[in-house]
Amino acid sequence: MPRSFSVASGNLPDGLSLSTTGVLSGTPTESGSFTITVRATDANGCSGVGASYVLTITDNTPIISDFGAVNMSVCVGSIATFTATIGNVSGLYNYTLTNGIGTPTSGVKNSAAFSQNLTLAGSGTQSFTLTINANSQSTSATTDVTVSPFPVASLTNNGPLSCTMTTVTLTASGGTSYTFIKSGEVIGTPGSTNTIDVAILGNYTVRVANATGCVSTTTTTVGNIVATVNVNNPSTTNGVQNVAFSQNFTASGGTAPRSFSVVSGSLPTGLNLSTTGVLSGTPTQSGSFPITVRATDINGCSGVGASYVLTIVNNTPIIDNFAAVSNVVCSGSPFTFTATVSNVTGTYSYTLTNGINTPTTGTKTSATFNQNLTSVGSGSQSFTLIISDNSQSAFVTTDVTVNSLPTPSLTNSGPISCTLPAVTLIALGGNSYTFTTSGGIVVGTPGTANTVDVTTSGTYTVRVANATGCVSTTTTIVTGTIPTITVTNPATKSGIANVAFSQNFTASGGTAPRSFSVVSGRLPDGLSLASTGNLSGIPTEGGSFTITVGATDANGCSG
Known part of the structure; x- marks a missing residue:
């Protein structure tokens, strides 16, 4: 019949158990001496307890103590040394060291002082496990190591060195601490400052450390473009004032x-x-103009040439005291310009113009300039004298006031006749008048009076002056005369009373037709004098009758 087994007293080591069938089995996880008693119970409930059973469990598991890395924080690619103390092994033991990422490192050792170097990869916190196998037993221990990346070092410079940049700045980046090195020597002060100025060409290195202390290096090369610049002066050192120059x-x-x-x-x-x-x-x-000239190349390098002395000669003619002898003239009057001309050689050319009329041009040799012109136009006129010599010109100006001539007019009230024995000359156009005959004899009194009476025919002239003193003349012709009328009596001087009588008076001089009339005396009754000069009729009385007869011509002249 089946019996059921159970532990009556004592404790089994962890990992072992007693089955109801009486099988004591398992994998003990602790060592030591374990005393138990076992009860067996049959199918009817009857039971019995056996004698004390002492089980001894021996611990052959390797022991790992003080497992760790010598440096718990390292830079990627650095060698880390892991150490531990291995116990409860005898002779050789197997080990495996891994971080679960790379290929595990395995081997055999026999020393209780475990030491293993690894080159670390990756970054961040990595858990490393050491497993020891011996006596068919194994044990493991873990430790953490922080793997820090190297800084990405950068080093630049703002060179090259040049004439305008005698120092350049090295600029590093990628870390928190910087050490600059030239030819193996540290330059500057290592620290957080990431720049340094240098004045020597060549290769420079920076050692860049980050916050974890990992270090990278990089280099930069500072170049040099300093040059010597030489200036060459022109060979021509002379020029002429007012003449184009180029060198x-x-x-x-x-x-x-x-x-x-x-x-x-x-x-x-x-x-x-x-x-x-x-x-x-x-x-x-x-x-004389001394100068020095600098030439600067594209990189800022420069050089200064020797002193260059430029001499400019003044060949420009000089005109002094240019003026008109009289600066107020009447239009049409001659006037003279004078000046003193110097700084010329031999013959020089001149132009004299007022910008209105055709310029007067010519050549002269005398330093005393003299030129006559006839004034035209009116008003203030600016005259320019241009002197040219040695391919140079100079000019000066002076003002002349040209006053207008009066516009005279002269008329007469003639012609002279027997009814107008004196005619009046009337002048206009000015404020002063002088009348003269064709023989130059002044008629009347010169002055403001613009009329004068004349009794003789002929050509008369008036000289008219205006307020500026300018004078114009004009003429008028007085025509007409007073003729002598001569009456001729009839030759027959006698007649018979009561007998028809007819005789004619005639006249010469003057202008026909002429009209006759009795001037004095009395005709006998029955006779009358017709205007035609016919004395006719039938006298009715006798006697001696004395008369004078006058003749008047067509212009009223009589005799």
Whole structure:
């Protein structure tokens, strides 16, 4: 019949158990001496307890103590040394060291002082496990190691060294601490400052450390483009005032293009030095002008040439005391311009103009300039004298007031006749009048009176002056005369009373027709004098009758 087994007293080691069938089995996980008693119970409930059973469990499991890395924080790629104390082994034992990422490191050792070097990869906190196998037993221990990445080091410079940049700055990045090195020597002060200025060309190294102390290095090369620049002055050192001038400064050395500038001294007005080295323009000053010129290449390297002395000669004619002998003239009057001309050689050319009329031009040799002109137009006129010599010109101006001539008119009230024995000359156009005959004899009194009476025919002239004193003349012709009328009596001087009588008076001189009339005396009754000069009728009385007869011509002249 089946019996059921159970532990009556005592304790089994952990890992072992007693089955109801009486099987004591399992894997004990603790060592020591374990005393138990076992009860067996049959199918009817009857039981019995056996004698004391002492089970001894021996512990052959290796013991790992003090497992760890010598440095618990390392840089990636660095060698880490893991150490531990191995106990409860005899002779050789097997080991495996792994972080579960890379290939495990395995081997055999026999020393209780375990030591193993590993080159670490990856980054971050990594858990390493050491497993020891001996006596068919194994045990494991773990430790953590922090693997830090190297900084990504960068080193640049703002070079190259040049004439305008005598120092360049090295700039590093990628970490928290920087050490700059040149030719194996530390330069500057290592620390958090990531820049340093250097003045020597060559290779520079920076040692960059991050917060974990991991270090990377990198290099940069500082170049040098310093050059010597030489300036060459033009060979031509003379120019002429007011004449175009152009010469080139050149340079050698350095890197083209080069820029030119005046370093010291002053150029004459009108000349300029371009950045390309061309000295050009038209100088308006004379004299000696020393300058020095700098040439600067594209990299800022420069050189200064020797002193360049430019001499500008003044060949410009000089005109002094230009004026009209009289600066107020009447239109149409001659007037004279004078001046003193100097700084000319031999014959010089001149132009005299008021910008209105055709210029007067010519050549002269005398330093005393003298030129006559006839004034035209009116008002204030600016006259310019231009003197040209040696390819140079100079000009001066002076003002002349040209007053207008009066516009005279002269009329007469003639012609002279027997009814108008005196005619009036009437002048206009001015404020002063002088009347003269054709023989130059003044008629009347010169002055403001603009009329005068004349009794003789002929040509009369009036000289009219205006307020500026300018004079014009004009003429008028007085015509007409007073003729002599001569009456001729009839030759027959007698008649018979009561007998028809007829005789004619005639006249000469004057202008026909003429009209006759009895001027004095009395005719006998029956006779009358017709206006035609016919004395006719039948006298009714006798006697002697004395009369005078007058004749009047068509113009009223009588005799």
